[in-house]
Amino acid sequence: MTDAVPAAPEPLAVAPPDGSTALEGRSAADAVYRSLTTAFAVAIPVLLAFITFEVVAAAWPALRQFGFGFLTSSAWDPVRSQFGAAPMIFGTIVSSLLALILAAPLALGVAIFLSEFSPRWLRQPVSFLVDLLAAIPSVVYGLWGIFVLLPVLRETVMPFLANTLGLGRTPFFSGPAYGNSMLAAAVILAIMILPYISAVSREVLMAVPRSQREAALAMGATKWEMIRDAVIPYARSGILGGLILGLGRALGETMAVTMLIGNRHEISTSLFAPGYTLASVIANEFAEATNELHTSALMACGAVLLVVTLVVNAVARWLVWSVAREPKS
């Protein structure tokens, strides 16, 4: 509404520069222009609905055959045509949440650094470098993960966690350290979602009004108290939105995870054990799927993933918007 152009004044007897007949034909051409851009805009919801429809249609045979049990069964036997997605759902949730736990403190740290502490000259280069992390293709992360990250995890990090810290006796860090594991997937995911979380957090932190900061400082707060008590609470729901957005990215991430998680249909409590995610099972098994039902079961994994990410993203956007819309004092 705000930028609604004030009713165009009736043109005087001045022809437009190109001498076109402005008054006649205006409404017709305007109507064409208007409906054209409207059509493009409407194309987006239509596309979203169409994609959802196509994916559900592809998944339909498996969903009809297994029903709700598809979500709870851990059978995955292409020969006997038994399919259940429980290990993949488990793997998707665990790897993404773990990635979020690893990435969140770092991402928030960077965002706070950039909005509050960074010297002016450093702000641009650091945010450029962090944003660049988001531009690296997933498959390149996978390549780097296989040849650089996995050996480091296998030879240094995993023995350190299991033996030096003595965590090997807990069920979470037990078993042989192959490298390919839930842990490896979570680490690469953490690196990949970091730029998303920090970009959104930085934006909402920057949007905190100056008066809010100055009021806290005027009350005698130290810089740290100001950030903790005045800035972060103000930006809280926006930061939460950023975190959920990062979670959404992690849930759907395919290539890097497929290359590092080890691809095994099993639920294991140990982070050292290989696992599977909804996205990686599709990428990994599609080419080998021999019968119609196997393919359809893979598509059903995609459908589950689609529904989950749609909900997660909708919630995240809503949270971020609720901050952005608040009247700035």
Add this chain to the structure above:
Amino acid sequence: MWLAAILATLPLILLLFHLLREGASSIDLAFFTRLPKPVGEAGGGMAHAIVGTLILVGIAGAIGLPVGIGAGLYLAEQRGARLATSVRFLSDVLNGMPSIVMGIFAWHFLVRPVGHFSALAGGIALGAMMIPLVTRATEEMVRIVPTALREAALALGYPHWRTSVSIVLRTALPGIVTAALVAIARIAGETAPLLFTAFGNAWWSVRVDQPIAALPLQIYEYAKSPYDDWHRLAWAAALVLIGLVLIISLLARFVTRSRHGGVGD
């Protein structure tokens, strides 16, 4: 906080370092002009995958750019309309959709009925991913065009559509070009949507109705393989891909910097 900033940029620096160390030695003229050799034979290149990626990006751009720019114009001009609000929201939701789901969509819609993989299906999957990126960026760029400029055009008797196209869109053009480049850089590296649409191809092919090779697919294929030769080529391909993405990103910054100043004047 300093520590967080250092830790966060560390993975990127390590990644670029390893890419250069492992990849640079395998890049020569043959890499850009030859096809892959069988395992065990030295040499060979990825000309087919480089061309394939360019074709896929071309198809994606032909779909994503017009729709995205049109929708972005609508969103910027009808800012308050209820339809605009929901389109904006849904376009953000579409942006968050996992890329592999785009692949499933294109496979079920375009590959399965035809019975074979095709470059066209891959390009369409990538194009669908591009739409929300271009839409929101265009909206943002059109919004910062000063209202006074628009009013001046209308006051001169320009019809609405001419005002939008020759004044507003033209003023916002550098920003939109930047947005388009950023979107292209983003999708050029996508692998998941291509796995069962473009599929990859070991041979030279430029036909859009046939399977086509792409750099990201080639990296995935080679990284999984047990052969050292192929690992080297995978690093080299990754370096070329990153180079492509970086060049496009830098180009985008250059376009913004050199001409964007004009918007505010």
